[in-house]
Amino acid sequence: MRMIKRGVLCVLFGAFMLLGNGCGSPGAANAVIQVLDNSFSPMTFNARVGEPVSWVWNGSNPHDVKFSDGGSSSDVQTNGQFDRQFTVAGTYLYLCTIHAGMQGQVVVS
Ligand SMILES: [Cu+2]
Incomplete structure (x- = not known):
């Protein structure tokens, strides 16, 4: 019951755009790239240096996010989220090793 009440409060707060990060939803403010069956959307994403970027799994098939620079990459997964923060400007290419x-690419400037 307590959790339900908290959830309702978060929805209400969210509706009024108050306490944007105060409801325990990590990455809520992050830029989001959708991981779909079988594509990334958008394929090209422009991010600022230091801006957290999240990939969110919204398909049924297993996918991963594997970067060609050898940096932090995701596991193969069917749901959930993967976050990466880019501290150096550049173009970061990534792919799904299964499909x-x-x-896709993240252009960081
Ligand atoms: Cu895939």
Whole structure:
């Protein structure tokens, strides 16, 4: 019951855009790239240096986010989220190792 009440309060707070990060939803303010079956959306994402970027799994198939720079990459997963923060400007290419042609890039400036 307590959790339900808290959830309702969070929804209400969210509706009024108060306490944006105060409801225990990590990454709520992050830029989001959707991991779909079988594509990333958007394929090209422009981010600022230091801006956290989140990939959110919204398909049914297993996918991963594997970067060509050897940096932090995700596991193969069917749901959940993966976050990466880029501290150096540049173009970061990534792909899903399971589905050929499923790829994207983050352009950090
Ligand atoms: Cu995939």
